[in-house]
Structure formats: structure tokens, C-alpha cells
Amino acid sequence: MKASVHMRQHKLALCRDHYLEWIPEQTERFIKKYEMFRREERVLVAVSGGKDSLSLWDILHRLGYQADGLYIGLGIDGGVGYSDESHRLSEKFASENGLRLHVVDVAKEYGQPIPILAEMSHRGQGRPCAVCGLAKRHIMNRIARDLGYDVLATGHNLDDEAAVLFGNTLQWSGNFLRRQSPALRESPGLARKVKPLCRFYEREMAAYALLRGIEYIYEECPFAEGATSIYYKELLNRLETDKPGSKLIFYLRFLEARETGLFAPAPEEAANLHPCPNCGQPTSTDDLCSFCRMIEKLKTV
Amino acid sequence: MTVKLILRDKEFEVRPGMTLLSSLEKINIIPEAVLATRDGEMILEDEILKDGQVVKLISVISGG
Ligand SMILES: [Zn+2]
Numbered sequence: 001m002k003a004s005v006h007m008r009q010h011k012l013a014l015c016r017d018h019y020l021e022w023i024p025e026q027t028e029r030f031i032k033k034y035e036m037f038r039r040e041e042r043v044l045v046a047v048s049g050g051k052d053s054l055s056l057w058d059i060l061h062r063l064g065y066q067a068d069g070l071y072i073g074l075g076i077d078g079g080v081g082y083s084d085e086s087h088r089l090s091e092k093f094a095s096e097n098g099l100r101l102h103v104v105d106v107a108k109e110y111g112q113p114i115p116i117l118a119e120m121s122h123r124g125q126g127r128p129c130a131v132c133g134l135a136k137r138h139i140m141n142r143i144a145r146d147l148g149y150d151v152l153a154t155g156h157n158l159d160d161e162a163a164v165l166f167g168n169t170l171q172w173s174g175n176f177l178r179r180q181s182p183a184l185r186e187s188p189g190l191a192r193k194v195k196p197l198c199r200f201y202e203r204e205m206a207a208y209a210l211l212r213g214i215e216y217i218y219e220e221c222p223f224a225e226g227a228t229s230i231y232y233k234e235l236l237n238r239l240e241t242d243k244p245g246s247k248l249i250f251y252l253r254f255l256e257a258r259e260t261g262l263f264a265p266a267p268e269e270a271a272n273l274h275p276c277p278n279c280g281q282p283t284s285t286d287d288l289c290s291f292c293r294m295i296e297k298l299k300t301v
Numbered sequence: 302m303t304v305k306l307i308l309r310d311k312e313f314e315v316r317p318g319m320t321l322l323s324s325l326e327k328i329n330i331i332p333e334a335v336l337a338t339r340d341g342e343m344i345l346e347d348e349i350l351k352d353g354q355v356v357k358l359i360s361v362i363s364g365g
Binding site for chain 1: 331338
């Protein structure tokens with residue numbers, strides 16, 4: 001059969017059928033290599049309605065893992081009904097595949113949708129992305145723990161990881177570099193977190209969703225326009241076009257360097273985490289964690 | 302004599318006889334950032350585009 005996808009970084013071209021087999025096989029390999037989870041464990045997949053998270057859910061289901069979904073309603077409209085549409089597509093995927101989807105609506109549970117929460121809390125210079133990230137991390141972790149899941153899986157692909165890595169390297173943010181990993185062990189108050197797609201290019205995940213016929217939200221989050229992460233992805237993709245494999249090497253060599261101790265923690269660090277008195281998730285302050293502090297402050301306005 | 306490439310609401314025209322890769326470079330689109338389809342089928346970067354063909358480009362990059 002005629003090749004459909006050419007992966008220059010692997011010097012590999014595959015037809016549709018083989019590609020649709022190859023991606024899950026590779027995913028299985030990464031799940032084992034990075035000791036993400038075992039078949040008897042329960043996985044909670046963070047589902048956004050986008051190509052990566054829906055493909056991840058599809059792949060884990062096909063591989064025979066027990067994977068339920070979690071959709072977080074952020075209440076972002078942007079004139080295109082962004083959250084409503086991504087919710088609809090997530091529900092559609094779940095029902096078509098007979099899968100279980102948990103839904104948390106931020107406005108219902110915390111009083112306001114993300115854009116208003118961000119405005120009221122004066123975080124993130126006019127962009128709600130920082131507050132959105134904080135809320136998503138908090139909620140994913142809470143649901144995984146409350147409902148007894150062993151592990152939380154997100155759809156981050158290699159381009160996502162390389163862009164974050166690039167940003168953290170430009171700043172030499174040791175704290176972030178040390179924690180960036182395909183699999184983060186559970187710790188007091190925090191669920192285990194894994195990224196089974198972290199070695200696939202973004203383009204490969206789009207090709208998987210397309211060839212598999214997964215209907216995903218094509219529109220970008222209205223707040224992502226002009227985001228630094230997208231700019232970094234663009235820079236890395238220019239490099240990739242000129243030198244195929246650059247992105248992959250950048251990321252893999254980083255993982256190796258971290259494994260061999262290039263980013264060892266400063267000795268006094270690490271121990272200084274306390275459980276938040278409200279939610280139990282770890283925080284570096286003696287008081288409420290930043291999410292609970294944000295929600296608390298809103299009640300007083 | 303043209304080949305049409307469409308990305309979201311933008312249309313580009315290039316001359317036929319070039320590969321998809323050269324055509325993308327001509328219109329300043331990073332090849333890594335898109336998938337190309339013709340008549341619903343994905344096509345590869347070394348494919349030579351012919352007169353009258355319409356190529357639909359799918360952006361693969363998202364934020365976050
Ligand atoms: Zn808290």
C-alpha cells in the first residue's frame with residue numbers, strides 16, 4: 001500500500017494501516033519503558049476534545065487498559081463556543097466507544113468560569129492561561145485521588161514537551177527542568193502523572209487522529225493566539241524542517257541528561273512541602289495552596 | 302496553470318510541477334506544522350503537485 005505518513009526523524013514511511021498499528025505499539029513501548037502504569041491499574045485520561053487527548057484515550061482503550069476520561073469545563077467561549085464544542089466532541093467520543101467520561105464544570109463548582117476567575121484574581125497579565133493551568137492541575141489531581149485512580153494520563157506530545165523544555169532552558173529554570181518527565185511518581189497529596197505520547201511529534205498525533213477518523217476540536221483555544229508556547233513550537237519546527245530529528249534529539253538527550261543527574265536538586269530543597277490545610281495537595285507555603293488561596297480570595301470580593 | 306493550497310480560510314496558488322515540500326516553502330508555511338490532504342487522502346512531501354489540483358492543509362499545532 002501507498003505510504004501515508006513519512007517520519008523523517010525515524011527514516012520511516014508507513015501506509016495508513018501500518019501507521020494505525022505502529023502508534024499504539026510504540027505507545028505501549030513507552031508506557032513500559034518509563035514505567036507509567038500496569039494493565040491492572042486504573043487510568044484517568046485528561047480529555048480536552050483535542051487531537052492528542054482523544055487519540056491517547058483511543059490508544060489506551062485499544063491496548064486494553066482501563067481508561068476513563070475526565071473533561072474539565074473551563075467556560076471559554078471566545079465567540080466560537082470553544083468549551084461547549086470540545087465538551088460535545090469528548091462526550092461523542094466516549095459514547096461511541098462505550099467509555100466513561102467524568103465531567104467537572106469549573107463555573108458550577110467554583111462559582112465562575114476560567115476567564116472570570118482569571119480576571120478577578122489578577123493573575124497572568126490579561127491572559128487566563130496561568131489560572132487555567134493552575135485550575136486544571138488542581139482538579140485533575142483532586143478527581144484522580146477522590147475517585148481512586150492509580151494514575152493520571154495527559155496527551156502531551158513531543159512538541160509540547162520540547163516547547164516547555166526550550167522555554168525552561170532559555171531561563172535555566174532548574175526547578176522546572178528537574179520535574180519535567182514522562183512519568184512523575186505519586187507523592188503525598190499528588191497523583192502519579194504520565195505522558196504516554198511524549199515521544200510522538202504533534203504532526204504524528206494529528207495524522208493518527210485523521211487516519212483513525214477521530215472527530216476532534218480543530219479550532220484553537222481563543223486565548224492561545226500569540227502564546228509563547230506556540231512561538232517556541234514554530235521555532236523548533238523551522239529547525240526540524242532544516243535538520244530532521246532535531247526536536248526528538250533535543251528532548252531525548254534532555255531526558256538522558258536528567259537521568260544522569262545534570263539537574264540534581266540543591267540539597268536544602270525538596271523537603272519543604274506541606275499539605276494544604278483545605279485540599280491536602282502539597283504546597284511550599286505554610287498556608288493554603290495557590291489554588292485554594294485564589295478561590296478563597298474570590299469569596300471575599 | 303495553478304495548484305491551489307488551502308489553510309483554514311486562506312488560499313494560496315503555486316505553479317504546478319513542484320513537490321509539496323517546495324510548494325509549502327514557496328508560500329512560507331513550515332512543513333512540520335501542517336498535514337496535507339488531497340481528495341481526503343494524506344499526501345507526502347515529495348509528491349509532485351499537478352495543474353488544477355487542490356490541496357487542503359491541516360494545521361497541527363496547538364497551544365498549551
Ligand atoms: Zn489547597
